[in-house]
Amino acid sequence: MILPLLLLLTGSFISADNTTGFSFIFTDSELAGVREIQPNGQLLHTNQTQMSGVGHTFYSHSFPFTNTTSFSTSFVFAIIPENPRYTFHGMTFAITPSKAVIDASSAEHLGLFNRTNDGDNSNHVVALEFDTFKNLELSDIDSNHVGLDINSVVSVFATTAGYYNDQDGVFNNLTLASSQQIRAWVDYDGVNKLFNVTLAPLHVEKPKKPLASIQKDLSTYLLDEMFVGFTSATGVLLQRFYVQAWSFQVNGKAQEFNVSDIPPLPLPLKKNTTKNKHLMILAIGLSLGGLLVIFISIILGIVWYRRRKRKFAEVLEVWEVEYGPHRFCYKELYKATQGFKESELLGKGGFGQVYKGILPELGTPVAVKKVWHESGRGMKEFVAEIATIGRLRHPNLVRLLGYCRRKGELFLVYDYMPNLSLDSLLFNSNSDLILTWKQRVKIIMDVAEALAYLHEEWVEVIIHRDIKASNVLLDADLNAKLGDFGLARFSNNGKEAKTTHLAGTLGYIAPELARKGKATTATDVFAFGAFCLEVVCGRRPVEHQGHEEAVILVDWVLDCWFKDKLLNAVDPKLKNELDDAEMRLVFKIGLLCSHSVPAVRPSMSQVLKFLKRIEPLPEDFDDVLHIREDYSGRLGDASASAYFSQIQYNTVSSPITSSISSSGR
Template sequence: MKTANFFHAALKIQAFYCAEDVQKIGSYLLQKISVQPGSTGYKKNLLRHYQYNMKLIFSILLFLIVGFIPEFSMGNDDHEKFVYTGFTGSNLTLDGAARITSTGLIELTNDTARIKGHAFYPFKLRFRQSPNGTVQSFSLSFVFGILSSFGDIRGHGFAFFVAPSNDFTDAFPIQFLGLLNSTNNGSLSNHIFAVEFDTIQNTEFGDIDNNHVGIDINSLNSLKSYSAGFYNDKNGTSFTNVSLIGSGPIQAWVEYNGNTMQIDVTIAPLAQEKPVRPLLSLTNNLSSILTEEAYIGFSSSTGLTTGHHCILGWSFGMNSPAPVIDSTKLPKLPNLGPRSPSKLLEIILPITSALFILVIGIAIVILVRRHMRYKEVREDWEVEYGPHRFTYKDLFHATKGFSSKHLIGVGGFGRVYKGVLPKSKAEVAVKRVSYNSKQGVQQFTAEVVSMGHLQHNNVVKLHGYCRRKGEFLLVYDYMANGSLEKYLYSEQGMTTLDWGQRFKIIKDIASGLLYLHEEWDKVVIHRDVKPNNILLDEGMNGRLGDFGLARMYDHGTDPQTTHVVGTIGYLAPELVHRGKASTLTDVFAFGVFILEVTCGKKPVSEDTQANQLMLVDWVIHNWREESLLDTVDINLQGKYDIDQACLALKLGLLCSHPFPGSRPNMRQILQYLEGDVPMPELQPEHFRFHMLALMQSEGNLNPSTISLYPSPMMAEFGSISFSLDGR
């Protein structure tokens, strides 16, 4: 026990005593022994036994520890403390760019870009006595300086930290200060408490400015921060700003009260006393943040701009105030000074010039591309059509750049896209129609604008147009249920129309055609009546759409002869023969349309021997054989009105009569459908010619030009144009 007492006494001797003080040690031991109870003889014998040996032991012990450890108390962990006044010969752990200079200060970073440096106290400290215990009070103070070789051009800052590990391999430099990275910033698993001294404003972390102090927990988004400075009066009301860069040595104090859970951060120039009022105060329970044991140290980094982050002195106390740092023993900050202006300009000017040229070039490219993207064709004669013209920019944005995701139909003349107009938010369908000929552009535009005045429940509204080089863009109402064709030739999962819906659609289109032919200001010939151009609104009402091929003329005049356009199977013989469209050519197409809706078959098809079959010829054949109802669409499964079906089939044959003089007009057709007027009986002599033979007679139509339709498309405004031989 006596030996233990001696060693315990020896270990409490201060570490910075010199070897010549051994005699004082002996006196100290004599004092310790003299106070022990017992006889005088016991003391004398004990002294003789230990006197020489103890002097030798303590001399060796003192020489081993002198100069190698800072002044520190080896009491229990609850009261651990240390102080460094310079770091020459210290046993701190350094990594990255950190080093101890010849003058004894820690230099965490230097003038190298994108580096990081760390300095750690070599051992973990016990911040709480048990895993579930509360964090003990602690206090630290350190003196630092931040220097720049480039004057006011500043790099990133540094931070004091408490962390469970001293491995920061995955941490990023630049704005992450060598502490965290873009993945773990803000993660609760970090268990990091830090005080940052930041000299660049990073908006991603919500920094208040480029010269601030902040309290960070698990994240570089500070819980609390304030511009660097101190309160220089006893009342704590007068504030003085301090530049973290180039202001000489600055002392910082960081204190945590384990009872009140208050964190205080204070800074002041080294020559100043510790201010009464802290710069930052925050109440936060670190017991949920810090691990039982943790490392403490400093971390710093640089980015494209650099700086020297230096630590001159450091003290720490657990459950006690941090020891006072003797400023007279601290190393001096080096005098870097700014680089000469010429060297600075040599670096910055070429970079700035290159960036300026690059930015200007990019801006020019963007402006040119934007101009070309939205470029339109406008001529003087279009001024009067202004209200009916859309800007290409609006249509481009409405269709998301004519994205394939908005494509709802493809036809021979172009593609159709769904769009939402930017200003009105109205849903529209935009058809891009190829138009390479310069002839007739003005007439076509005038007719498009005129047809924009059409107002009928069974006609799709044409809102207007836009014209670019080589194409027209026509803007229609958007019909939610798409085209009739996809219902007739049921796509997978599509419900087949029942008979009532089909008959209603036939009457709807008849009403729409009557309006175009007789009830509007001018006569409008649609020229492309077919299921693909019949659109269905939300109530499954039929509407006649796609006026891309339509032509108009005044009532009481004859239409002009034009080149043949339309779709094979719906073209009247006289249109193929003479190229003259009229209201009766629309009637012919409507008759084929009635048969197609009733029979569920396309106008032109092939048999197994690749022979062309015409729907009209097939229905005529069954009518002659008195088996007309055998042509009704089998998908109806016999669920239809027999009288209506017979009426539709016979009316379809009458309308598709090869001779225009034998066809009814649209007013008569609608009267037959409504039952207002009985339809005349069909006579065998009316159908002495097969339609296919009639169309091929006199070389007017080469059989090779008759081809099958493409498979049904989910198109709303698709149309196909054919060039026919022998016009």
């Protein structure tokens, strides 16, 4: 369950000046979504639409921020996690050009930015984040810190939350998500360009030494008129955020609060326990007037409870906390899929079944993958998916919403893709939807961008190891998303995955992977090349024709190329709409990526440049394809690597020409 920012508010109004500042104490009313605080303390809903998991609360009027403007603010806040053992994303005090940042995203974007505008200097946003999650991609220092954010959620300064004792100067840690009230003071000296942040527990006076004193000129980031307020965002784990008092002042000191006026935090409702149920059963039995009835009721209750407990029993281990994705209750998934009913089955794979489900609380469809527990590798594949896709964020990767474990059963929950997998459209003769040429090129581009992210853009190199049409899912708009990370592995700088086990699907496996069993980014590129040809040709990577030996798609297309009969390889459904130049470009990229010599294959970032026509393919492309004829018979692995190490794809004229000429071809 994902909830936006919650603030406790009341009409208790201390003082306010529409032009220079205000001071309020809030109680007894929850605030969620997008709200405005009026000068008289009244709360108003706005018409802005917000994404789930994002909350905004801003003062309704703007304040002047000139080149030398100083400001001061003080507030009392609390962060209450649903489970104290697990904390997630936090909240901010923000100064923004608008009082409703309608395009903001949840989770790590803290309700301030989104994937597109994060880091854009035109944002003109200055924020102080109170973050309770260590995000390695954002270089967070720990899971309990305060950071100064300017136009981005990557902090320009961050420090562990705490305060200095006035008596001995000792630093005391202060846990932000402690479910306790915390006071915060933010003071900016516009003349000396000094930004001070101070924290303390509610009943501790403001420490003389601030937590952080940052020399920063904010005038270059702030406009003449700015709004002040709070934002927050939740991710896969639930946290509630409260702001119980707030004062703000331009060119002066913010008004202090009498802490005795600050209301206590609301107490969470306690759930009925098993003991309460037994007491209820006992009361009913007594009301029926017989010890026999009581005894039978208790026995039946215990039997029912144990059976139900066994049915929905789950397993929680230490490693699960590290990987982070939200954990669903088995009972939730059981109800969502109607007891994993056969009619909800979407498909079967090598390691499990996938069901469609509707989560009752969200009302949105999801895909639930049930991993085969009979497989000895089931747990290994399960952990691999959690350890990789659970921390990845890219529009062309299937989003992992959460997971569940119980005795011998493993479940992964993803966004539901209405158009299912790509192979169901390519090879299902009963499908009413025929993919056009432009749609297929877009799908190839989407998968290339996903692989470039895995290989070159994330904090670690990830080798997917199972790129194929059945692992490419299509959303309602036919956008492609790469999924199934059950075989994915982290790599040593892309050179070699941390595994010796041969994995993959016949037809997509590179020659060197079949010989050595060592996966690299180059073996992923080979599989991508076979995938490209599969999409354009509408043929599976390996086909059996009668009693003849299997036909390998990569070899068959290569033969068509050498015989100048490339049109014979195109899916017959496409021949009336082909762009000849673009078709040849995609074929060339597919053949180049699926080359038998690893050194010849381009990187995925280079493939994207070819697809987008930012850079041309090597001029000696035909000669490059002929290389494979000599490779297996004449060159060993070591000499081949050195032989083709000169190939460069970032120039118009490739040095491959001189290499080929010197070899006699």
